[in-house]
Amino acid sequence: MLDSKILVIDDNKSVLSALEILLQFEYKTVKTISNPNQISSFPDLTDFDIVLLDMNFSAGVNTGNEGLFWLREIRKKAPQISVIMMTAYGAVDLAVKALKEGATDFVLKPWNNDKLLATVKSAYELRKSRKEIKKLKQKEDNLKQVINQNKNYIVGNSKALNSVLKLVSKVAKTDVNVLVTGENGTGKELIARELHGSSIRKNEVFIPVDMGSISENLFESELFGHSKGSFTDAKEDRAGKFEAANGGTLFLDEIGNLSLQTQAKLLSAIQNKTIVRVGSNKSIPVDIRLICATNENLDKMVADGLFREDLLYRINTIQVEVPPLREREGDILVLADFYLNKFVNKYGKQGLRMNQAAQEKLMGYKWPGNIRELLHTMERAVILSEGNVLKPTDFLLEVKGTIVSEKGPSTLEEMELLMITKALNQNDGNYSAAAEQLGISRQTLYNKLKKIGK
Template sequence: MVDAKILVIDDNKSVLSALEILLQFEYKSVQTISNPNQISSFPNFSALDIILLDMNFSAGVNTGNEGLYWLREIKKKAPHISVIMMTAYGAINLAVEALKEGASDFILKPWNNERLLTTVKSAYELRKTQKEVVQLKEKETNLKQVINQNSNYIIGNSKALNRVLSLVQKVAKTDVNVLVTGENGTGKELIARELHKLSARQNEVFISVDMGSISENLFESELFGHVKGSFTDAKEDRAGKFEAANGGTLFLDEIGNLSLQMQAKLLSAIQNRVIVRVGSNKPIPIDIRLICATNCNLDKMVSDGLFREDLLYRINTIRVEVPPLRERENDILVLADFYLNKFISKYGKQGLRINQQAQDKIMAYAWPGNVRELLHTMERAVILSEGNVLKPDDFLLESKGSISMENGPSTLEEMELIMISNALNKHDGNYSAAAEELGISRQTLYNKLKKTSK
């Protein structure tokens, strides 16, 4: 017996009885309705698998319009349900109209029992397939949401960062190609994800590809996919990153690391918006939002013959330059505090705080590794901390108070650096006290130290 729920709707009680007897030995649940007006108040159409619906209910009427009306009403309530229309008046145009309105099949009265059971079985298989499609779409939607979730946030409120975010908001709503540039560790992928999150494609996938990690031999397979047997390890058909990102956003990180040969293949795909899997001749159209990122100077690489100028034009409709952390002064301590709380929670070190001298040290450092370096520095400090207070010695950064000039200062900058170094040594790394002795503000002291560390 098939675990399916069937509803029969017909004003002829003899028809209802006959169908109920025929179907109850094949299907788990068979219900009947003799009055079509009960359709409006039926509790749960979505729980049904199949409906057998008569097309004429009023005496002397054989147009089928009543059945078509109720078919439309049922489909409004349960779009994916399989509905089989029944009539004693067979006409091709009526059957076609019913199928157009969403019916899955059409049977004539009186029916052949074997043929009716075959029709119902086919309708049930269709319903099963539709259920699976709906479930797959729900899984796909949930998977996209999981993929697009990112635990990292863009933290900060500095002018430099706000300028970038303002540009991102303007560009995100369009589909233009964006090139995100900046030093290592500045958060280029976060900017790319923000572009995706604010775009019309936000409910589709965001696929990130580290171009620097793809070998030249696997480049086409990784990006464009391959068919079974196209090379030794191609044991099954596989979609590439372009196909996986279809409808969504494709983020190509470290694009400056590609060889000229790989650049040519990439250019063709971007230009034509069509890819061909390795081992296949079938062109596959793609619809993606392309975002690329690099820490390289692509303009200089073009001049040096290391990067294709036509590819640069393609990926560089809009360029977003992510500022280094040293230019986001107001954000440094905000980020440090954010990561401190994150790692306090992760490693169970409640009550931990950073004292003023340590904050001064953090602010004065140039952060050549940018936000990524700050993250790792904070994690290391929290892990190795022994008390409730993080002090300057807990942060393993290059010291600015130990610089010596063996042959004496040769420039004004070197003289300033020696004076600052001496003041910091005298006051045990207390930046406020050192700045006061030097007659400058603490912010000026930070700026001077940062300038020397670049």
């Protein structure tokens, strides 16, 4: 017996009795009413899965218009319900009309019991599918809300920042590809999220991908997905980031870290607006808004043969340059206060404040690590604070590219960062050359900087 509720509406009590007897052994709940006027006041109609509705109720009338009227009324009150129309006067045009009005199926009287049960079972399966789809849609909407929750804020009111936000406001309303550039730690992902949040796709997902953390041999699987059995660990079909972002925004951070081979694969997906999963030959169309970001000089990389010119044109319809913190006059203390309040609440150190000398020290610093460095500086100061006032000595700031105390580097992490920074300075910020000098891979260098928060 299926856990389903069925309502039968017919002015012939013999028909009601026959259907009740037939269906009660197949379905948990079977209700009957003989007057369709009761539909308007019928309690909990939305709880029912199936309605069997007669098409003619007035004596001598067999046009089916009455049934069509009540079909519309039922659909207004319970649009997901499956409605099966019943009539002793069969006509193809009447059946077609009922189906166009939203009926699930059509049954002629007298009916064949087996055929009627099969029709009701099909209607039950349809109703079950509609319920599952509704639940999945609700879960999808909830998931999108969670994914799109922006826990970070664009803080500041400097002229440089407002100029960027003005450009973002204009560009967001379009669907063009955007390249966000700027130094490490300037908040490029926040700008990308602002572009998404102000766009026509704002109710869809925003999928960020750190291209620097994806190894070359996993690039296609991560971005385009794979089919079951396509490689050793592919135990099931898996959608890639392009499919996950379908309808929404795909944000590719550190786009300058891609090899020429992976650049070609990315270019093909962007141009064709389709992807092919690893191990499959089927093209899957994708509809995304693409935003990329980098701290590299892509024009120079093109000139050096390290970045494809055609890919740069594809991702760079509009370029948004995020200013470094040192150029955002007035925003340093605003951001410092913002993070101070955030970490005071996080670590339970209410009443903690900065004195004037500490503020002057923060204002006089160049912040080579930008907002990310300020964030870590404020968090570290709050955690290590012993009184209610943060003084200049509570802030360890970068000197000539290295985070050190007055006595020099005191931890392995500080020494490691000192060596990395020195290598980057000696090689004019070239990651590959710095990594070679240090005897590590570019990927390892990148991961170390990420871990340190640079």
